[in-house]
Amino acid sequence: MRMASRTRKNRGRRSPRRMASRAKIRRNHRMTAVATNPKNRMTSPARRRMKRNPKRSHSTPANLRKNVPAGFSRKTRISKKVRSHPGGASSTRRRKIGNIMSAVSIANRILAAWLLFGIHAAAQTSSRISSRFLARGEQALLEVAVSGTRPDAIPEIPGVNGLEIRPAGRGPQTKLLPGRRLEHVFEYLVSSYDIGTHVIPGIPVSADGVSVRTEPIEFTVFDPDELQWSEAVAGNTRFRYASAFRVLNPRPFEGETTPVEIKIFVPRDLFVEDWGIPDFQRDGVTAWRFQPGPMRGQVNLLGRPHISVAYPSTLTPTRTGTVGIGPATVRLITTEVVMEGILRRVSQEVNLTVPGVELESLPLPGGAPAGFDNAVGDFKLTVRAGLTEVQEGDPIPVEIMVSGSGNLDTLRPPKPVDPDGWKLYDAASEPRGDERRELSGTTVFRQFLRPLELKPAVPAFQLVYFDPKAKAYKTVASEPIPLQMTPAAAPRADGIAPPQALATPVERMTDILGLLDITSAALPATRSIPGWLLHALGALAALILIARAMWMRHGHRFQKDPLKSARLAELREIERMAKAPEGTGFLLAAGRFIERWLGPQPAPELREILAERDAVCFRADKNSAAAIDPRKRESILRQLRKAALTCLAAGLLGITSGRARAENPADAARAAYETARYDEAIALWLKAADFDMLSPDVLYNIGNACYRAGSPGQAALYYRRALARDPGHQESLQNLRFIERKHGSITIHRPEYQYALARIPLSTWQGILWGGAWLCVLGVLVFPATRPGARVRALAVAALAIAPLLAATGALGWRYFPGDAEFAPLARQAVIVGENVILHAEAARTSPEVIDAPPGSLCEVIRESGRWAYVAFATKTRGWVPVESIEKIIPQAAPTAPKIRKPKADGKSA
DSSP states (O other): OOHHHHHHHHSSSSSHHHHHHHHHHHHHHHHHHHOGGGGGOHHHHHHHHHHOOOGGGGOOOOOTTTTTTTOOTTTTTHHHHHHHHOOOHHHHHHHHHHHHHHHHHHHHHHEEEHHHHHHHOOOOEEEESSSEETTTEEEEEEEEEESSOOBOOOOOOOOOOTHHHHHHHHOOOEETTTEEEEEEEEEEEEEOOOOOOEEOOOEEEEEEEEEEEEEEEEEEEEEGGGGOOEEEEEETTTEEEEEEESSSSSSOBBBBBBBEEEEEEETTTTEEEOOOOOOEEESSSOOOOOOOSOOOOOEEEETTEEEEEEEEEEEOOSSEEEEEEEEEEEEEEEEEEEESSSSEEEEEEEEEEEEEEEEEOOOOSOOOOTTTSSOOOEEEEEEESSSSSEEOOOOOOEEEEEEEOOOTOOOOOOOOOTTTTEEEEEOOOOOOOOOGSEEEEEEEEEEEEEEESOOOOEEOOOEEEEEETTTEEEEEEEEEEOEEEEEEOOOOSOOOOOOOOOOOOOOSSSSSOOOOOOOOSSSSSOOOOOOOHHHHHHHHHHHHHHHHHHHHHGGGOOOOHHHHHHHHHHHHHHHHHHHHOOOHHHHHHHHHHHHHHOOSSOOOHHHHHHHHHHHHTOOOOOOSSSOOHHHHHHHHHHHHHOOOOHHHHHHHHHHHHHHHTTTTHHHHHHHHHHHTHHHHHHHHHHHOOGGGBHHHHHHHHHHHHHHHHTTHHHHHHHHHHHHHHHHTHHHHHHHHHHHHHHHOOOOOOOOHHHOOOOTOOOHOOOOOOOOHHHHHHHHHHHHHHHHOOTHHHHHHHHHHHHHHHHHHHHHHHHHOOGGGGGGGGGEEEEEOSSEEEEEEESTTTOEEEEEEEEOEEEEEEEEEEEEEEEEEEESSSSEEEEEGGEESSOSSSOOOOOOOOOOOOOOSSO
């Protein structure tokens, strides 16, 4: 009964699920009605407005309904009215809509071209082998890969004398590559008992009805008796192993990429859980990361079965002469089953040592043709254009594919044969993954070309490379790609556009500022008002006020009897007069002391002294001419000595200043500068004083000399050194801005208000801050150190009102003053001083390039490794540059005159 009553009670309520389903049904009915009836195609706010005001049911505004042209209904939509109106506003709108539609069309075409490129670039074939160095009887895994499409049939391996090649028996495998590309892999097993070098020729592969051949694979079969054996311990097991670096070509050319491999042989009964990544050394070479291959070979060595593991990679010499790689350390993780109450597995760490190997790097022959950059190998060039029907000025996407064998990782993009009339954008290369360990492959560059005039075809591209096998330079070029180009539509002049806003004027400097007149090459020994002196004066005034306040409260406890002090002072004066040759003054002083301090009735012996004074000093027959007082004589002598010392000091100062003016090297350096002897001027300015004591003006003049000598990087370095001494040196700031703008240097970009703050020296902002702080302190201390009603208290109140404003202004100016220390500590800042400096991904000239580093760019030196330095720019870009191409702003030793190219001195003014 209770359940029945509850059901009857809730029968009238609607469940949330039922309400949601009904709302969905109503929404579907509304959408159906809107789709079937054009009158209902109006938003709900519009319908509400129609219900409130039926007279405004159409969409034409009231201020436009009266101007509807003949032949149009008043219910005509506003878009139709604007489209048909012949006025200037509608033409401007049509022109804007046309520009937008044209831009959208171009973007769609470019996107379609890139997608088409992705489809075409995906269809690639390659072959690879698990190890290029096989012991006699060892097996290797040969893989034939097809990416982007499914092959038409299983590839057939041609027969090779001395080799046994058979299918692995697992059928085709499918792998997912970066970019969501599928790769179909066919596996084969290769083995041989013939010692020597073998070549697997190109394997024909048919895909999409097109037959292509893979690159030939060269590998070596060696005698296992050549292996060098070592011992290692894994837990309680001692075992012997063999390891070595194997290089396919021991005499490569500089920049030539050759296969290299770490080969390790361990007993088969050694259970290895993780083969690890080798940690190796290199000398004059670059090598990609070594990783263990997927195949574990088996071979009988020393009368027992062994497992072989190959770590394949590639090696490229970066200089000529003797280079090397290794030694290396490989960390293995082995497992062993032990009995400790129960059976359990124990992991052990074992470090295997791989001895290094040396190579002889040969220099490239001379006579390289124009256009040769760094390509060494054997390459083919294919160029495709994404658009062939374009309009003048539209960008054309171009795909440049370089395939073959060689230094594909460090290859620079090919250049057009005839770039006139084209704007070339920087080419971007597709990143390569684990295929970097293979000698052969394909590198894809994508680039935009924009025609500046009508062109019949995309220009041909060419690649100049050195073939190490033929020992000759070769050139491969693509064919021009025909284009159907239409002239660009001329801009219409109908309609009046608003005037263009003028930009803020910028500096139109075409050269650096001139030299500065130098009064002193070195920094002054002491400034006119040293910074510490201001703090000392403030502290002294504060101490005086504190002492006065303490004295006012506790001074009465330390006051002495003034009569006693006067008596002691007069007694000391009598003692001093006793040493004089004449006794008259001494007797008079003694008498006065007795009469003043010893009372009217002195002792008898004291009365005798008074009687003697009266008899000697007040005689009637004493000489009228008294002698000169000794104190007078001493005063005259003291004045004569002081005058003589003053004259002597003035004479010495005059001689010293004249000699300094005679030996000032600034005039000689300026004369050398004005006759274009810039290196001599730099040397004279550097020798003018110790480098740590050179003034900012001298460093600024050295920067000018470096710029005139043709080294903008050295000029920017010395401008920054001048700013390190004086952050407000305006001439250095202006010349540095000119060099950075002219050469496109990578530097720190700051807001305009910081440049306004830099017009006032940093020391002034600091002085304002400390001045305000000391005024606050002294203003507070004035009140306990003075009595009520003192006039100085009014000044203290004014100081307390002004001081916080001064301190806040100085603190803000100091905080936001532009300084490079926020980018990196000054001791780690350096400047790019070389020309054509390129940031590399690794410490090698053949490593991938990151970015160009123009001269004058500011960087932070993170660490150094031999002849290379790892630096970071303000743009958060990092990489390796040669050490000789940078110089630190704060040198570790006194710098010498830079060796830069100098123009011929013709006696004319610079």
